[in-house]
Amino acid sequence: MKRWQRILVLVSSFVGLLLIWISLALYFDISKALNETERLFGDQYLVLNKRVSVFGALGMGRSGFSIEEIKSVEDLKGVTDVGEFVSNRFRANAIADFGDMGPLLKTELFFESVPDRFLDTKPAGWKWRPTDPDVPIIVPSDYLALYNFGFAPGQDLPQISESVAKMSAFKISIETPTGPQIFNARIGGFSDRINTILAPLSFLEYANEQFGLGQREAPQRIIVASDDISALEKLMGEKGYETSEEKMQMGKEKLIAQRILSIGLILGFFIVILSLGSFLQMTDLLIARSDQEIRTLGYLGYTYSQLSKKIFTQIIRVIAISFLLAFLGGIVLRWKLSAFLAVLVGEQNVIPSSLAIVILFAILLSYAALVYWNILRQTKRMLA
Amino acid sequence: MKQIHFNEVVPSFLYDSADYESEVWGNSFVLNKGESHLVSAFSGRGKTTFLSLIFGARKDFRGTILLDNQDTKGLGLNDWSGLRQDKVSMLFQNLRLFEELTVKENFLLKTQLSKDFHLDQAEQWLADLDLKDVLNRRCNTLSQGQQQRVAIVRSLLQRFDWLLLDEPFSHLDKENQQRVFRLVEKRVAEEQAGWIVSSLGDKHGYTFQREIAL
Numbered sequence: 001m002k003r004w005q006r007i008l009v010l011v012s013s014f015v016g017l018l019l020i021w022i023s024l025a026l027y028f029d030i031s032k033a034l035n036e037t038e039r040l041f042g043d044q045y046l047v048l049n050k051r052v053s054v055f056g057a058l059g060m061g062r063s064g065f066s067i068e069e070i071k072s073v074e075d076l077k078g079v080t081d082v083g084e085f086v087s088n089r090f091r092a093n094a095i096a097d098f099g100d101m102g103p104l105l106k107t108e109l110f111f112e113s114v115p116d117r118f119l120d121t122k123p124a125g126w127k128w129r130p131t132d133p134d135v136p137i138i139v140p141s142d143y144l145a146l147y148n149f150g151f152a153p154g155q156d157l158p159q160i161s162e163s164v165a166k167m168s169a170f171k172i173s174i175e176t177p178t179g180p181q182i183f184n185a186r187i188g189g190f191s192d193r194i195n196t197i198l199a200p201l202s203f204l205e206y207a208n209e210q211f212g213l214g215q216r217e218a219p220q221r222i223i224v225a226s227d228d229i230s231a232l233e234k235l236m237g238e239k240g241y242e243t244s245e246e247k248m249q250m251g252k253e254k255l256i257a258q259r260i261l262s263i264g265l266i267l268g269f270f271i272v273i274l275s276l277g278s279f280l281q282m283t284d285l286l287i288a289r290s291d292q293e294i295r296t297l298g299y300l301g302y303t304y305s306q307l308s309k310k311i312f313t314q315i316i317r318v319i320a321i322s323f324l325l326a327f328l329g330g331i332v333l334r335w336k337l338s339a340f341l342a343v344l345v346g347e348q349n350v351i352p353s354s355l356a357i358v359i360l361f362a363i364l365l366s367y368a369a370l371v372y373w374n375i376l377r378q379t380k381r382m383l384a
Numbered sequence: 385m386k387q388i389h390f391n392e393v394v395p396s397f398l399y400d401s402a403d404y405e406s407e408v409w410g411n412s413f414v415l416n417k418g419e420s421h422l423v424s425a426f427s428g429r430g431k432t433t434f435l436s437l438i439f440g441a442r443k444d445f446r447g448t449i450l451l452d453n454q455d456t457k458g459l460g461l462n463d464w465s466g467l468r469q470d471k472v473s474m475l476f477q478n479l480r481l482f483e484e485l486t487v488k489e490n491f492l493l494k495t496q497l498s499k500d501f502h503l504d505q506a507e508q509w510l511a512d513l514d515l516k517d518v519l520n521r522r523c524n525t526l527s528q529g530q531q532q533r534v535a536i537v538r539s540l541l542q543r544f545d546w547l548l549l550d551e552p553f554s555h556l557d558k559e560n561q562q563r564v565f566r567l568v569e570k571r572v573a574e575e576q577a578g579w580i581v582s583s584l585g586d587k588h589g590y591t592f593q594r595e596i597a598l
Contacts (some may be wrong), residue, residue, distance in 0.1 A: 296480040299441060301469035301497055301542070303462050383461055 005285075009278050010322050016271030017326035021360055022333060023264035025352030029341065030257055032353070043080055043225040044251040045118065045193050046232070048073070050220075051240045064218025069239070076235060078228030083115045084219035085196075086204050089212035091175040094185070096168075109172065111137075111199040118223050119198075123188025128200035135172065136188025138198035144190060162190055176211045194223065195244070228255065275322075276367060280374050283315055287378045298383040307383075308376045315371060323364050385451050385471050385545040388415040388438060393447035395433045407597050408434060410447075415594075417545055417578040424585045425598035431582035432477055434598065435548045438580075439474045440464040469498050470543040477550040479535040483524040487534050490523060491541060498542045509537045512567050514560060528555040536564060540571045547572060547579040553588055561588050 050063035074082045088111045096105040123136040148159045165187055172183040226232055229251040297307055391412045398404055415421060425431055436442040437449060440456060449456045482490055491506045507519060513533040523531055532555045553561045572579050
């Protein structure tokens with residue numbers, strides 16, 4: 001094999017691998033920054049409502065979504081799923097009774113429900129039945145943060161972890177013409193995705209049926225799962241729908257990050273496949289040029305697999321060097337760019353996620369396996 | 385491997401010719417282990433082909449060749465590799481030495497594989513053939529006659545039931561021919577092997593148990 005061929009192959013596989021490697025590492029960084037549940041390449045969830053009008057404020061005609069309006073959102077490009085919010089149509093209170101230990105706390109309460117497939121957390125007992133001992137409730141994570149970082153320090157109260165908060169039990173009192181109906185309730189989980197107090201759909205349907213006042217109304221809010229929010233954004237502007245600006249912005253940033261990473265990954269794979277091609281060609285050449293030597297070794301009694309191993313160990317060096325260089329290059333690059341990365345995705349380890357390393361090694365193994373298979377095939381053909 | 389059976393074997397270069405007179409091609413016969421054979425013919429009659437068919441280096445023929453009872457057409461690549469490791473050894477007419485490598489490295493390629501013999505053994509045999517201090521020389525710095533003797537020693541560096549020597553004396557003087565005969569006879573006796581020498585017709589002053597005219 002000529003020196004410049006070896007260097008060319010080495011450089012091309014190095015560049016391809018480096019691209020894949022840093023894209024992979026960045027992908028896992030960003031995924032982590034976006035928190036465990038909101039996956040980078042997963043759907044973005046947005047809660048939509050109509051702009052509250054003056055008439056609505058005066059109680060004249062509520063601003064619900066009609067069936068046609070929901071359908072038009074469902075049909076948008078990039079929208080993968082739409083779910084309706086169900087609200088309580090009864091008056092309810094939450095009661096925390098500490099007995100002799102403290103005061104009786106009582107507050108008015110509302111609930112909403114969405115279909116289970118939109119939840120980012122599903123507490124135990126979420127499939128509620130009337131015979132169940134208690135009703136699990138999902139509370140926004142923000143509420144706990146508000147208490148821990150806003151309320152508790154000022155009142156000299158201890159901070160509460162999620163698991164402690166989940167132990168707190170309270171009662172739900174629903175007003176009915178025949179007096180209050182009491183249900184045991186507990187905090188079952190915290191949601192980053194949906195900023196409301198969620199009860200199981202089965203509970204809300206049951207309670208609305210039993211104690212509800214008035215007719216079922218068009219949903220006030222809908223939740224939309226989308227992998228590309230550009231079409232949705234346009235429709236929202238036309239129809240005057242609203243959503244959390246922050247989430248909308250995050251959705252756009254996610255989209256840009258997705259695009260950049262996708263291009264990096266695709267380009268990287270493309271270059272790796274090209275370099276794999278030249279690798280295979282290089283081994284073909286090497287074997288073709290060593291035709292006489294390989295035949296002679298075959299006549300001396302070497303098996304084709306023994307010969308293939310000998311040839312492979314020569315070539316694996318080039319593969320190993322390019323992988324090692326790409327691996328180290330990626331880490332050095334992360335180290336050099338760590339300040340920049342910190343702004344983008346928060347403080348990160350210099351060594352990327354172990355999953356990224358596993359994937360890089362999987363590529364290395366399949367790469368080497370393909371080259372070995374080609375050598376085996378060529379050697380076998382030569383000795384036949 | 386006690387016997388080699390040839391059953392009406394015709395090599396591909398004779399497919400188109402109708403009349404050939406030969407003790408080998410188109411005939412059936414058996415070669416027995418423990419005997420010495422001379423295959424003699426003019427150039428182009430297929431001496432190398434004959435040895436290559438037994439060695440599995442060529443497979444373009446009609447008829448059947450049985451090694452003991454095994455049809456060679458049923459042998460796979462790994463079967464042939466196994467046979468060449470300790471059943472059949474061959475000296476090639478073009479020697480097939482690795483010219484860029486030293487004599488020692490050439491021998492190591494053989495001894496590392498079968499592990500039955502060692503380098504000092506090879507060095508002794510080289511001395512028997514009047515070659516000294518060549519172990520560390522690259523093969524392409526040796527004369528044809530020296531290379532031929534190196535290749536002969538390499539072919540003896542393994543166990544075998546059959547030793548196939550394709551024109552082993554072409555570059556050797558009378559004295560060296562006799563030295564080769566003595567060494568080969570010794571090794572063949574040790575292995576209780578059969579051997580086949582191909583020649584242009586010259587018996588090199590040796591009495592073979594069996595002579596075959598191609």
